Amino acid sequence: MKERSEPPAAAAEPMVGGGRTDPATGAFVAHRKLLFTVAYEMLGSAADAEDVLQETWLRWVKVDLEQVRDQRAYLVRIATRRSLDRLRTMKRRKEVYVGPWLPEPLLTAPDVAEDVELAESVSMALMLVLETLSPTERAVFVLREVFDLGYEEIAAAVGKTPAAVRQIAHRARRHVDARRPREAVPQSQVRLALESFQRALETRDLQGLLDVLAPEVVLMSDGGGVKQAAPQPITGAGKVARMIVSGLGKARIALTSELTVVNGNPALLLRVDEEIDGVIAVQVEDARICGLYYVRNPQKLTRIASETALTLR
Structure with a gap:
């Protein structure tokens, strides 16, 4: 089969000469959304996840499909290995990154928000x-807790024994449970807190902000050295x-905000003079915002103009 340099889009027709289905392309298209989700959850970067899909495709088209028992598992294995390689490279990039590093926000379809498990996993x-x-x-x-893969499958993907994978898992x-949100908060409650924050933000209402923010709220802003950020x-x-009220007052900017859904959860899309300025995601506990995550780096705002499809299956 002739090698292709570009992975097929999810909507592509996997056909070869005579109208016959190309098995390799068909399998890749069928699992493309899953592979992207795996890579994104491991990397926190849609751009890097797309690169992983490209590398996965280039390896997949060289595989003898007759030797593959489970095509889904095999593709996930390739994507995981490529993601691990890229994670190590990204670690070096983050060491010289200017300011806090935040994951790349994705505008997501309604079905992502409706899937509680998926929405939490990409929050x-x-x-x-x-x-x-x-x-x-x-x-x-990610492979065990999010995608529910077996220990043997994970072991094959990460190059460890099943026993070692159990210990690592x-x-x-334990590490994640000690740091993750205490409990899942209904999206309706998150949206209410975000609406209160939005009103206070647009009116520069200091007391309104104090009312909706938890006493120990943490604000992280990511400008990537391109846009101003803490x-x-x-x-x-x-x-x-x-800081918010003072910053808006000094700048004297025409700020508008719009409620949206990012990474399966309610968020705010901010515009300055009608141009996209950033995305604010939040973490809510006890009806108040305890985490504010403001992404301003323009390189991380390319996935908020159109929806990104994600899946756990």
Whole structure:
């Protein structure tokens, strides 16, 4: 079969001469959305996840399909290995990144928000917790806890024994459980808190911000050295609220905000003079915002103009 340099899009027709289905392309198209989700959850970057899909495709078209028992598992294995390689490269990039690094936000379809498990797994709050794991721990956690793969499948993907994978999974789960949100908050409650924040933001209402922010709220902003952002996380409702109101007052900008759904969860899309300025995702506990994640880096805002399809299956 002639090798293709570009992976087929999900909507592509996997056909070869005479109208016959190309088995390799058909399998890749069938699992493309899953492979992207696996790579994105491991990397937190849609651009890098797309690169992983490209590398997965280039290896997949060279595989003898007659020797493959489970095409889905085989494709996930390739994507996982490529993601692990890229994770190690990204670690070096993050060491020289200007300011806090936040995952790349994705505008997601309604079905992602309706899938509670999927929405939690790609939430900004949990993705940031996954950043604290080692590359292998993150791969094992994602494959086991999010995609429910068996230990033998994961072992084949990460190059470990099943026994070692069990230990890694236990360690990673304990690490994540100690840092993840205490409990899942209904999206309706998140939206209410976000609407209160939106009103206070647009009216520069200091007291309104203080009312909706938790006392120990943490603000993280990612400008990537291109847009202005706080060089370190800011903690405390007073500090965060005053910084927001002061910053908006000094800038004298025409700020507008729009409720949207990013990574399967309610978020705000901010525009300045009608141009997209950034995305704010939140974490809510006890009806108040305890985490604010503001992505301004233009290179991370390319996936908020059109929906990205994600799946756990």
